[in-house]
Amino acid sequence: MIFGVTMHLWLGFAILALVLWGITGVTQKLSTNRISSERSFLWFCWAMVALSAAVLPVAGLHWALGTLVVVCSVAGGALNGLGAWTSFRALESGGKASIVISLVSLYPLLTVLLAVILLGERLTWMQTLGAFAAIAAAILLSLEEAPKTDAR
């Protein structure tokens, strides 16, 4: 129990992911301040390849993996990458950044729906409230303060 939060092992890993992904928000900004988002994305992908090569010796890869899990894992990479590309398209096709980013922040809602319907996951009412609070928080965090105009 840390600050009233029950520290399940999975929650610890989820928070580590949250922290690292959060840091990438800044490093990504530092990158795209200097190079195009496209080139930045390319080198982001190359780093993924390098990381995968690095974890290969410890991954314990074997051929007894089920077809479904392999397809889902490979599809995961494709879905995530394509999602990045379509989010760029949304911005390039005239969407205001504050609206587009707030809108795409709704993606966990679909995950929740799919997991409940297809995987039979069940949430307590507090967890349901928490899921909605998380999505609302992600939207609020994506909102930029409007620049102050000089009244004079």
Next chain:
Amino acid sequence: MTAVARAGAGPIFSAREGRSMPVSETIPTRKRPAWLFWSLVTIVLWGTWGLVSKIASSGMNAYVNQLLYTAGLAPLLVFVAWHVRRNETGDKSQGRRVGVSWAFLTGILGGVGNIFFFQALVKGGKASIVAPVTALFPMVTVLLAVIVLGERMGRAQWAGLALAFIAIYLLSA
């Protein structure tokens, strides 16, 4: 807050990064705007990613998941590499090298973040909880942007930060 983000996972390279692109501030009013279509497609793609990651995590460890994830990313990498090469400007400035270094670091951090995300699912985390928790990553970005980039947080972001902590408490219940 300026262009920050992630893709995600999250969505790996987040949409926020796109703020550095030239973005028209005009929104078509008559026909259904293209940006709405692409935004909805993004929700479907990233939302489904959480589901397939949970299914994959039922039959493999987080490292193998990351390996196969990268294999799924490979076709897009080839396409983007081809596109970048076609639009090559020949610019070899110091700024470009620094930008590439930051992009590479982003990929490493994002990839390790992916491994932790998969590990959360392997260790019994429900997709319906892990996805909303990890989607709170902008709280770290916002705080770091204040500390590292000297940006200022608006009222909405302060509210979002407070709500994020409440959400984590509720989701852990």
